[in-house]
Amino acid sequence: MSNEQRVLQLLDEILHSERSPEEVCAQCPDLLEEVRKRWLAILAAPGPTRETPKVRTLPHESLGAHIGPYKLLQQIGEGGFGIVYMAEQDRPVHRRVGLKIIVQAQVAPCAVRDSAYSSLR
Numbered sequence: 001m002s003n004e005q006r007v008l009q010l011l012d013e014i015l016h017s018e019r020s021p022e023e024v025c026a027q028c029p030d031l032l033e034e035v036r037k038r039w040l041a042i043l044a045a046p047g048p049t050r051e052t053p054k055v056r057t058l059p060h061e062s063l064g065a066h067i068g069p070y071k072l073l074q075q076i077g078e079g080g081f082g083i084v085y086m087a088e089q090d091r092p093v094h095r096r097v098g099l100k101i102i103v104q105a106q107v108a109p110c111a112v113r114d115s116a117y118s119s120l121r
Contacts, residue, residue, distance in 0.1 A: 003031060010035045011042070020068050022092060029092070070099050 001009075010031065013024045021039050025032040063072050063085075070087040076098065077084035087099040 003034075007031055007034050007038065011038055014039055015042070022069065026092070067099070067101075070097070072099070 006028065010021075010024045010028070013019065014021060014035070017024075021032060021036045025035055063074060065072050067087075069089050069091045071090065073086045073088055073096075075083055076086050082100050082102040085099045085101065087097050089095050089097050
């Protein structure tokens with residue numbers, strides 16, 4: 001299987017699961033940068049927002065909660081698209097990062113993401 005085919009397969013896995021690019025690329029870290037770049041392009045794709053996707057909301061009391069490999073430490077910003085937290089990543093490397101949680105109204109519905117994903121093939 002070519003790298004291109006594998007990247008598309010990994011994107012498909014992300015699209016149809018709740019796993020992050022880091023999680024699906026655990027066995028092929030050499031593809032993580034390309035998968036992450038394309039996944040961000042899919043999420044940023046413009047389109048209608050007729051559907052309301054299911055989005056987990058995070059109350060302020062969620063500090064200390066884990067989202068995948070990230071532990072929320074403190075809220076550091078808020079804007080039109082979501083809330084930014086300082087978080088601690090524990091895998092695949094240990095580091096502090098900024099983690100943006102997108103608000104429900106700004107998340108593209110699955111149909112839009114599917115369309116954007118198809119256009120990247």
